[in-house]
Amino acid sequence: MTASPEIQEIAIITGASTGIGAATARELARRGFHVLAGVRRDRDADAIRGPGIEPLILDITSPDHIQALAARVREDPQRRAVRALVNNAAIGVNAPVEVFAIDEWRRLFEVNLFGHIVVTQTLLPALIRSKGRVVNISSVGGKIAGATYGPYASTKFALEAVSDSLRREVAPLGVQVVVVEPGAVRTEMPGRAIATANEIASAMTPEQSQRYGGLVQAITAQTAFYTKSGLPADAAAKVIAKAVTARKPRTRYTIGREAALLPLVRILPDWILDLLFAAALRPHLPEQSK
Template sequence: MTVSSENELVVITGASTGIGAATAREMAQRGFHVLAGVRRDRDADAIRAANVEPLILDITNSDQIRALASRVSEDPQRRPLRALVNNAAVQANVPIEVFGIEQWRDMFEVNLFGHVAVIQALLPTLIESGGRVVNISSVGGKIAMATYGPYAGTKFALEAMSDSLRREVAPHGVQVVVIEPGAVRTEMLGRAIANAHELLAAMTPEQRHRYGGLVHAVNAQAEASTKSGLPAEAAAAVIAKAITARKPRTRYTVGREAALLPVTRLLPDRLLDRIFAAALRPHLPKENARLDSAPTRR
């Protein structure tokens, strides 16, 4: 069974492209009025459509978050807030040693603290409407492969925050759902690869010697898996289910890789290290083909 979509609001952050944009279109087609958070005017123009109202929203900007909360609470049609979908994210696959501490802080600002700020701003309205919070995590919220440390760190934290929030607000009628996508074809991968190349160019010669082959292999592997991954619309359909199911699950996975997550929890860490290293081996430059001799971080 699903909840009614008549005269209800859905807020989606990070709706410029990819999963966020696809979810905005999906929910609009189902009759919800979507407040789609984007960062640029041209993105707003691109996504504006029937039942899709773009809002300029940088989730690290407190003034824009307050403006979003006011738009929701002062809705001219007094529509209840059905769901907040926290989708905004940034990614860079880079070794921990070479990712500057300020870059770590910036990634946590977007991938965790910004979501917390939006939740805090909209939670009173969600409690009033009996709505729900849908947090978009990742396979990286359960498994931290080599060079995924910063990104996975934010997603592990998002998963933990979601669990705690779910237990806090359930007595008040608010449901919290986590979505864990695997390989999905979105623009974020291209940005992550570009970021990795910039960081690689900024490494010292010693760091490039240590990590150059690894970064190349990880990016090649990610690009190959994403080409065969699901379209963003497939993820949007799962998110729509999480929003509309009368009794949603606490977690939904998207794609084959994510569906295998329970299996990985049964394996010893050292075995996972070897599995991940072996999976990277075909993508290594020839001069780095001995990567499997080094353990993969977890």
């Protein structure tokens, strides 16, 4: 599957304001696609707009925005084929299961899962006509979940399951479904997740703070540490572009060392994984929690 600069095909990317999404929009435009880049704000649209990149205001939890996207695709003046949908939009959060409010659980699933399902449902007729491709951006957290990753990882576990089922449903129709699983990547998302974790921690009851305060501090410190050594967003974008353009794509691509180790890690017994997670977290714990 290739795109020609002379005969552009459309690639749609959600969550293209910053980070991996913005880098992927630029990479696919460089490869000759006409990219419809979903962003949340006008200033993000101004920042991403460029040759081959057409920003669209797109909140994937808004039915009106999704219908506007469908109309844009349907009424494309050049009648270009929709070659790929990259479901990338996501919210990152770290919070203990006990303290993450149920309304926030629901909001997280609306963005990280249900929004992608609605966008995919809406665009599947066009993808079936073009025998296009769905690329779902999951995470290392879609395979394994450490402490405080329950909310985020549960959305990614679910996205992995939906991707597997969808792949088997639409393969006979000529549509391929690919999952991309990033590990540590240097983007704005970890910083936003750390800020959210700190907000949640500040609202904990004294009893909850006693139970989880040290853990949250350690997780935020660990996140910052691993993010510094992560891959740049441009490197992640090249992997996603490969998932979009490969003639015979794999069902899954990983990004980064942590994600590449997943197949080996997941065969270990749970008790060993628990020990490994605890050992990796220990250097980041406050002294009073060690």
